[in-house]
Amino acid sequence: MMSTAVSTPEAGTLVNPINRxxxxxxxxxxxxxxxxDFLLPLHRALTPRQQERV
Amino acid sequence: xxxxxxxxxxxxxxxxxxTVRNGWRITLPEWCQDQRNQMTxxxxxxxxxxxxxxxxxxxxxxxLEDSCVNEWSHHQxxxxxxxxxxxxxxxxxxxxxxxxxxxxxxxxxxxxxxxGLHLNxxxxxxxxxxxxxxxxxxxxxxxxxxxxxxxxxxxYTPKSESAEEALWWRDLFQALAQWRGLxxxxxxxxxxxxxxxxxxxxxxxxxxxxxxxxxxxxGRWDYMxxxxxxxxxxxxxxxxxxxxxxxxxxxxxxxxxxxxxICHHRGILALGGMTALYPSREDAELNTxxxxxxxxxxxxxxxxxxxxxxxxxxxxxxxxxAQFPCPNQLQSRPKTASxxxxxxxxxxxxxxxxxxxxxxxxxxxxxxRHGVLSGRGASLLDGYMEDLATDRIYRLMIAQRVLHRDLxxxxxxxxxxxxxxxxFITRLFDEELDRLLAELPADASPEEADRFRRAREISEAxxxxxxxxxx
Numbered sequence: 001m002m003s004t005a006v007s008t009p010e011a012g013t014l015v016n017p018i019n020r021x022x023x024x025x026x027x028x029x030x031x032x033x034x035x036x037d038f039l040l041p042l043h044r045a046l047t048p049r050q051q052e053r054v
Numbered sequence: 055x056x057x058x059x060x061x062x063x064x065x066x067x068x069x070x071x072x073t074v075r076n077g078w079r080i081t082l083p084e085w086c087q088d089q090r091n092q093m094t095x096x097x098x099x100x101x102x103x104x105x106x107x108x109x110x111x112x113x114x115x116x117x118l119e120d121s122c123v124n125e126w127s128h129h130q131x132x133x134x135x136x137x138x139x140x141x142x143x144x145x146x147x148x149x150x151x152x153x154x155x156x157x158x159x160x161x162x163x164x165x166x167x168x169x170g171l172h173l174n175x176x177x178x179x180x181x182x183x184x185x186x187x188x189x190x191x192x193x194x195x196x197x198x199x200x201x202x203x204x205x206x207x208x209x210y211t212p213k214s215e216s217a218e219e220a221l222w223w224r225d226l227f228q229a230l231a232q233w234r235g236l237x238x239x240x241x242x243x244x245x246x247x248x249x250x251x252x253x254x255x256x257x258x259x260x261x262x263x264x265x266x267x268x269x270x271x272x273g274r275w276d277y278m279x280x281x282x283x284x285x286x287x288x289x290x291x292x293x294x295x296x297x298x299x300x301x302x303x304x305x306x307x308x309x310x311x312x313x314x315x316i317c318h319h320r321g322i323l324a325l326g327g328m329t330a331l332y333p334s335r336e337d338a339e340l341n342t343x344x345x346x347x348x349x350x351x352x353x354x355x356x357x358x359x360x361x362x363x364x365x366x367x368x369x370x371x372x373x374x375x376a377q378f379p380c381p382n383q384l385q386s387r388p389k390t391a392s393x394x395x396x397x398x399x400x401x402x403x404x405x406x407x408x409x410x411x412x413x414x415x416x417x418x419x420x421x422x423r424h425g426v427l428s429g430r431g432a433s434l435l436d437g438y439m440e441d442l443a444t445d446r447i448y449r450l451m452i453a454q455r456v457l458h459r460d461l462x463x464x465x466x467x468x469x470x471x472x473x474x475x476x477x478f479i480t481r482l483f484d485e486e487l488d489r490l491l492a493e494l495p496a497d498a499s500p501e502e503a504d505r506f507r508r509a510r511e512i513s514e515a516x517x518x519x520x521x522x523x524x525x
Contacts, residue, residue: 019124019169019186021177035196036178042192042229043184049222050171050185053215 055215055251059284065251067394068217074261080321085205086163086242086268088381089113089323090362091374096121096431097132097166101146103139107157107164109368112375114139115165118190119212120276120442120524121432124173128429133193136166140198140207163205165244166194170213171222172525188226195230200240208268209243213276213524215251217258227266239265244325248273248443249280253309253397257316269323270313271364274306275330275443276524281305282450283522285398289458293451294405295414297438301329301351304399307358312395314359315388323382326355326363330438333369340437345373352377359383366439409466412455412474415448416513417486422448423509424490442524449517452479456517476518483514 027036059065092113093106106114116139118132138144145156168190169175174183191209198207211223227241234240243266247253260267285291293299310326317324329351333344348365352374355363361382365374418435422445425433432441455464455474463471472478487510491503516522 018174018176018183019126019129021126021175025126025177027178031193032197035193038196038233039178039184039189039192042188042226043179043182045229046188046222046226047183047185050187051183053171053219053222054174 056284059251060287062287064398065254065284067254067397068258069394070257070261074258078261078264078320080260080264080267082268082321082323082382082384083205083242085161086113086208086323088362089163089269089325090378090380090382091371092165092271092325092362092364093368093371094121094167094328094364094366097135098122098128098431100131100135100138100144103135104144104146104155104157105368107139107144107160107162108155109371110160110375111162111365111368111371112362113163113165115167115210115364117167119167119169123426123429123431124169125429126177128431129190133190136194137197139164140194140203161204163208165208165210166190167210167212168194170211170524171219172213172523187223191226192230195234195241200234200236206240206242209241210271211243211245211263212273213248214245214259215249217252217255217262220245220259220262224263224266242266242268244269244271244323246271246273246276247309247313248276250277250284250397251280253277253312256313257320260316260320260322264320267322269325269361270317271325272306272309272313272327272360273443274327275441275447277309277327278306279443279446279450279522279524281398282447282454286450286454286457286522289461290400290402292407292454292458292462293401294407295411296444296447296451297414298405298411299401300404301347302354303401303404305397305401308395308399309397310355310358310360311388311390312393312397314361314383314386315393317361318359318384318387321384323361323384324359326352326358326360328364328366328439329370330440330444332367332434332437332439334437335369337437341369344437345370349373349377356383359386359388407455407462407464409464409472412452412464412479413482413486415452416479416482417490419445419448419452419513420483420486420490420506420510423513424506427505427509446522446524449513450522453517453520453522479517480514483510486510 091111093111094115095102097116116136142157169186173186175186175189178184228238231240314324329348331344334340356378422440459474466472
């Protein structure tokens with residue numbers, strides 16, 4: 001396909017492609033007690049399947 | 055899938071297997087029979103959440119996705135607001151009337167839209183990405199007490215591209231229900247059909263979620279963006295200026311007729327999309343025009359046998375609701391709808407392709423991106439509600455006009471053809487940025503001007519780099 005580009009600036013450095021927790025984030029303080037223990041098995045089971053689709 | 059489409063192998067109807075074809079039907083719960091209007095808005099705007107829930111709309115969708123800036127602080131505010139809404143506890147202080155406004159008791163069904171499967175959440179687990187969809191739904195489910203809710207937890211699934219993705223959502227919903235000892239079908243959902251390939255797999259998608267699904271929704275703006283994206287290689291798909299496209303253009307209308315055919319056959323609701331032009335309490339002319347367009351648009355959806363649609367402004371609710379038979383049209387089946395219609399009729403003989411339209415698109419993407427950089431995932435611009443979906447449409451339309459500049463004519467005001475070279479687009483970006491900066495109030499901060507410059511830079515870079523996915 002024909003390029004639309006005059007030049008190719010690094011858009012990836014300009015936009016925020018991913019939501020990231022802040023540097024000072026502490027799950028035990030910033031999320032409800034017990035949530036990470038709840039999330040982890042779900043993450044192990046479902047995130048790999050989601051990643052295949054990303 | 056996208057790459058295959060761009061190489062010429064376009065999405066096509068799949069003829070469902072016997073399992074999907076044979077007689078299965080969903081029984082729609084009583085509490086969601088009437089969804090003639092669903093109001094939607096960003097979950098991080100607490101005042102809007104309360105206003106939507108007090109609007110009288112039969113449904114409200116609280117959004118953690120496209121209308122919400124995808125940053126941690128906005129997301130956390132959104133989650134907190136959703137939890138407070140589900141508990142009926144959110145309020146805001148109305149400065150004009152010097153009073154606190156609380157959520158009034160109602161039968162309004164509350165939906166949460168998590169982020170889609172295309173998005174990740176970073177920083178929760180060191181060195182690992184977590185599915186943003188998983189994190190959002192799990193976060194809400196972990197904190198609710200199902201016995202306190204007026205109806206089961208309802209999720210709006212976004213951005214799906216295939217029937218197989220429904221199995222991921224099914225497994226999440228059932229794992230959560232199992233953790234709490236609830237029936238496996240406890241969580242209910244509606245699904246957005248807002249990608250071109252999914253339009254060919256709606257029945258299989260519903261089948262895979264049959265323990266949970268109560269309806270499909272034609273997410274028209276993302277669908278249109280996806281349709282352009284999947285046909286970016288085809289000069290016949292260079293669209294007219296967005297606001298010259300009629301609401302009943304064939305590529306929408308054929309899908310609008312197919313969706314109720316499938317949904318009603320299977321016992322679930324079919325909902326239409328969002329009218330982009332918003333009413334205004336400050337501008338009488340715009341208000342009258344917007345409400346007239348809304349009425350015509352929703353009447354058309356009702357005539358296609360849809361059961362309701364989306365709106366985003368409380369003043370739209372009564373008109374939207376009035377266009378649809380109460381509580382729904384589940385018993386109606388289209389007389390003429392084909393089960394396998396052409397879902398890619400070319401946009402021939404509709405609208406106009408003008409430099410003015412390109413310029414408007416350039417101006418809108420800069421202003422939308424400026425809103426994002428200022429913490430707003432959706433912005434009301436010239437009466438139109440613009441969010442990530444409409445931003446995608448504008449970016450794709452600009453790219454189409456550049457890619458097919460030797461084959462498709464775009465006219466200036468005198469009817470002359472103007473070739474949309476990359477250099478021409480850069481010039482439009484420069485000119486519109488200058489205009490926007492000149493329009494800033496005299497006391498605008500230097501940061502405000504810088505945000506516009508960054509917005510201009512990002513927007514053009516996304517087009518140049520072919521960044522059109524919904525992220």
